[in-house]
Amino acid sequence: MSEAAIAMADPLEVAARWISEGRQVALATVIETWGSAPRPAGSHLVIDGDGHFEGSVSGGCVEGAVIAEAIDVLQSGMPRLLEFGVADETAWRVGLSCGGRIAVFLEPVA
Amino acid sequence: MHPAILQQLQAERQARRAAVLVTDLATGLAELVRDADRAGHPLSEPLSKALQSGAPVNVEQEGRSLFLNPYLPPLRIVVIGAVHISQALAPMAALAGFSVEIIDPRTAFATPDRFSTVRLYPDWPEAVLQEEPLDRYCAVAALTHDPKIDDWPIEAALRAECFYVGALGSRKTHGKRLERLRSAGLTDDHLERIRAPIGLPIRASSPAEIAVAVLAEIIAAWRSPERAGAST
Incomplete structure (x- = not known):
């Protein structure tokens, strides 16, 4: 097993590689957290035009929603600010079961 | 972007x-x-x-x-000594996101068979670290308790303000080490930064348990608000 194989992939490195391969790339970044949040501000998730992704912005709670939004962002070319929290009955669908709130900036790398 | x-x-x-x-x-x-x-x-x-x-x-x-x-630059853990503890420390530290390298001039220890997952240098620390100098984003764990091998990188790590410098060895071994480093010109401020005995006190016994204690101590040193350079 190589070091690269056991080390956790670096999302920005993956983004740079995908761009060099001509893939469309969106970058999601946690910009603010309130209360208990699984990933700190500055954490990245990268998504390509086919929905492949690397990295994380939460503990797996909201990644699905961010990936779906990324497809829109890649089509429109405009960045978007997303907020997730546990405020209502949808918490178990898209939200943070830990009770925190996070803001995620989603942008095309283009 | x-x-x-x-x-x-x-x-x-x-x-x-x-x-x-x-x-x-x-x-x-x-x-x-x-x-x-x-x-x-x-x-x-x-x-x-x-x-x-x-x-x-x-x-x-x-x-x-x-x-x-x-x-910030990727954090580097430089392990001096291709010893049993290092065999457990290397993969754990890599999983925790650190870039890991093992340095040991004793070629009987520093074999690719024992360290297949990380960078391994079967050479003297002086030679390796002159090519890739230490900096504030490095942790150095000296694990051979052989002064010939450990002393130079410990001194280099203290002078480069590495965020963590740990050294294996009994209190007696460490006492002698401090005397040697003091006569090499290091100050008390420098010497107080050496973590010895190495590792958080979790009653670690096996090599792998000691590796956990060392890795946890490195993480604690990095996250500490008093980290060298964190408040300057």
Whole structure:
């Protein structure tokens, strides 16, 4: 097993590689957290035009929603600010079961 | 963010230089500020805060919402000694996100069979670390308890202000080590920074348990608000 194989992939490195391969790339970044949040501000998730992704912005709670939004962002070319929290009955669908709130900036790398 | 900015950022990270990405949250336009260029920058104060804490800063400036995300060089753990503890420490540290290298001039210890997952240098620390100098983003764990091998990298690590310097050995071994390092010109301030006995006190017994104690101590040193360079 190589070091690269056991080390956790670096999302920005993956983004740079995908761009060099001509893939469309969106970058999601946690910009603010309130209360208990699984990933700190500055954490990245990268998504390509086919929905492949690397990295994380939460503990797996909201990644699905961010990936779906990324497809829109890649089509429109405009960045978007997303907020997730546990405020209502949808918490178990898209939200943070830990009770925190996070803001995620989603942008095309283009 | 323009792909060229991402490329510049990756170049800074590969060169082990700290940088901050400043993003305008309304437009997505980004600027990369290198550590060396922050002094004269209009945002120098929040830029410094981000670089020192390692955590992002949100700034409101002239009606614009700016997100300042700092990127510090990847943390490096330099392990002196291709010993049993190192065999457990290397894969654990790599999983925790550290870049790991093992240095040991004793070729009977430093064999690829024993260390297949990390960079291994069957050479003297002096030779290896002159090629890849230590810096504030390095942790050094000296595990041979052989002065011929351990002393030079411990001294180099203290002078380079590595965020962690740990040394294996009994209190008696460490006492003699301190005498040697003092006569080599190191100050008490330097010597107090050596973690010995090495590792958090979790009653570790096996080599793998000691590796856990060492890795935890390295993480604690990095996250400590008193980390060297964290408050300067």
